[in-house]
Amino acid sequence: MLSVQQLQINGRRDDLLPATSLQVRRGELLLVAGEGQDQRTALALALSGRMKPSNGILSWDATTKTKKIRLSSALVDSPGVNEPEQHLSVRDLVTEDLSLIPRRYRGALLSKPWLKVNSFEDIAGLWIEQIPAARRLELLTALALADPATDLLVVDSPDRHSADPSAWLPRLQALASDAGRPLAVVAVVGALPDNWTGAAAVIGNSVSHPPEPEAEAAPTQPKPAAVVEPKTEPETEPKAKHAAQPASETTSAAHAESENLQRTAK
Template sequence: MLSVQQLQINGRRDDLLPATSLQARRGELLLVAGEGQDQRTALALALSGRMKPSNGVLSWDNNSKTKKIRLASALVDSPGVNEPEQHLSVRDLVTEDLSLIPRRYRGALLSKPWLKINSFEDIAGLWVEQLPAVRRLELLTALALADPATDLLVLDSPDRHSADPSAWLPRLEALASDAGRPLAVVAVVSALPDNWAGPAAVIGNSVAHPPEPETVEVAEHAPATNEQATTSPSPAHELQDEASEPEFQDLQRTAK
C-alpha cells in the first residue's frame, strides 16, 4: 500500500506541492485532482520516488526508503519529464523503453516480438504524435509493466490528451482490478470525472488553515424606557416628596 502523510515540496515563492495526504491500495485506482500542471507533476514525481519531498512521510508497504519506492513504481507519461518525444516512431519508442528494464527481465532488445505479443503491431509504424489517446495510454502502461518489479503505476495528467474520460479511465480501472497482477494505480488529473465514485483525493488537502479570529460583541447601553423614567425620580422630585412627609414638617417647625 502507498501511504502519504502531509507530503509537501518547497518552491521558490509558494509551495511547489502544498501539503497532501492520500492512500492507494493494491487492486484500486486512486484519482488525485490538482489544478496546476506544476503541482500535478511534482506530486507524481514524489509518489514515484523521483523527487524528494521537503516535508511529510511517504511509504510503500511500510518502507519509506526512496530507492525502494522508486524500484517498485513506474512514472507514466509525465510532461517535460518522461513523456515520449513526438518524433519517435512507436517501434523506436518500444526499443528505447525495453532497454531501460533490468537485463534479467528484458530478454532480447527486439521491439517486433514485444509489439506482436502485446497486440501493438497495428501502430508499430506510426509516430507517437499520431497515436489516439486510448492507444497511447495502452502502449505506455504496457511498457511500464514490462518490468515485473513494477507494483505501483503513477500517471501524470492522462486527461491532458483527451477531454473525454473514456479515453483513459477504463484502461486504468482494468489495470487496477486485474486479479492476475494486483497493482496500485494513481492518476493525477486536472479534475475528477463527473461520474467517478471511487477513491479520490485533492492536492493540498492537508494544508493547515489558521483559525479565524473570534469576534467580540460589545453590548450597547440601552436607553431608558418610559417605565424606567417614571419609576426612577430625579433628586428634585425626591426632595419634594420628603418635604411633604409629616416627619419632615416637624423638623422644619423645630428649626424655626
C-alpha cells in the same frame, strides 16, 4: 499499500505541492484531482519516488526508503519529465524504453518481438503524435509494466490528451483489477469524471488553515452615573395666624356687635 500523510513540497514562493494525504492498495485505482499541472506533476514525482518531499510521510509496503519506492513504481507519461517526444516513432520509443529495464528482465533489445507479443504492430510505424489517446495510454502502460518489479503505477494527467474519460479510465481500471498481476494504480487528473464513484482524493486536502481571529468586542463606554437631584418641597405660603373667615360670618359678627353697642348706649 501506498500510504501518504501530509506530503508537501516547498516551492520558490508558494508550495509546489500543498499538504496532501491519500492511500491506495493493490487492486485499487485511485484518482487524485488537482487544478495546476505543476502540482499534479510534483505529486506524481513524489509518489513514484522521483522527488523527495519537504515534509510528510510516504510509505510503500511499510518502507519509507525513497530508493525502494522508486524501484517498485513506474511514472507514466509525465509532461516535461518522461513523456515521449513527438518526433519519435513508436518503434524507436519501444527500443528506448526497453533499454531502461534491468538487464535480467529485458532480454534482447529488439522492439519488433515486443510489439508483436503485445499487439502493437498496427501502430509500430506511426509517430507518437499520431496515436489516439486511448492507444497511447495502452502503449505507455505496457512499456512501464515490462519491468516485472513494478507494482505501483503512477499516471500523470492522462486526461490532458482527451476530455473523454473513456479514453483512459477503462484501461486504468483494467490494470488495477487484473487478478494475475494486482497493481496499485494512481492517476493524477485535472478533474474527477462525473460518473466516478471509486476511490478519490484532492491535492491539498491536508492543508491546515489557521483559525480566524475572533472579532474583538467593541469597548463599552461606562454608563454615566445617574445625577440625583435633591428633592425640593413645593413652596407653600406661610399660614396666617388667623385664617380668614368667610364673608358671611364676618357680616353676622359685625351686626351682633352693633346691636350690643346700641343697648349700651341706651
